[in-house]
Amino acid sequence: MKIVILTAIGVGFATIFGSLIGFALKKIPHKFNDIVLSFAAGIMLAAAVLGLIVPAVEYSSGISGLLIVIIGIMCGAVFLSLMDKVVPHLHNIAGVDKETHAENSMHLNKVILFVLAIAIHNLPEGIAAGVSFGTGNIEDAITVSSGIALQNIPEGMVIIAPMLNAGVPKSRAFVIALLTGLVEVLGTMIGYFVVSVSVAILPFALAFAGGTMLYVISDEMIPETHSHGFEKGATYSLLAGFCVMLAMSVLL
Secondary structure, eight states: HHHHHHHHHHHHHHHHHHHHHHHHHOOOHHHHHHHHHHHHHHHHHHHIIIIIIHHHHHHOOOOHHHHHHHHHHHHHHHHHHHHHHHHHOOOHHTTSSSSTTTSSSSOHHHHHHHHHHHHHHHHHHHHHHHHHHHSSSSHHHHHHHHHHHHHHHHHHHHHHHHHHHHHHHHHHHHHHHHHHHHHHHHHHHHHHHHHOOOOGGGGHHHHHHHHHHHHHIIIHHHHHHHHHSSSHHHHHHHHHHHHHHHHHHHOO
């Protein structure tokens, strides 16, 4: 239990750490942003496949077990797709691709929606970290959690500049970043306790968490990193991130 709590704190703190870097950099060039986010996407992809979906298959049996894993993946993706319809898109609210000025302050309800959008995208990542501990394989759990934490750092970096450009005070921007980190801590604990209550749902839970991560990669991260003219660098960066995570899962 102690290692789960420490991992939850580590996963949440990674976002906060990234936001502190964001404050220091203030304005991140698109090329650098795309390369870093693509690297994070590669890490996340490896963590989803190697740490969640493959173990889900291993913990299931026969055709029926495989079907449960497939359904879990699709349910995870559909869940986030529905959330995207309920909550405005993260990048649209943040104004990443639009010229904004400090005097054009973001309205309070948009700030609230911004927090909610980040929370909805981060909660499944925390759940994925927590669910991974349900396998009893600490190495796999650490691999998944490390992947999520590593990709949270650049994510924390890129959410700061849009808020500052929109006129959000630095103190409020930091509180928002802090809340996104705390949401992942909450998600980690939820995922861990749900699987602890019933090990029977482990294959579905692992696959569901993997499906949410795959959805985020395909729907959020890859389109964002391939829309500013740096597609080639972003692609190789994604592959590099995947290979780093692969090496970590094998060597550690």
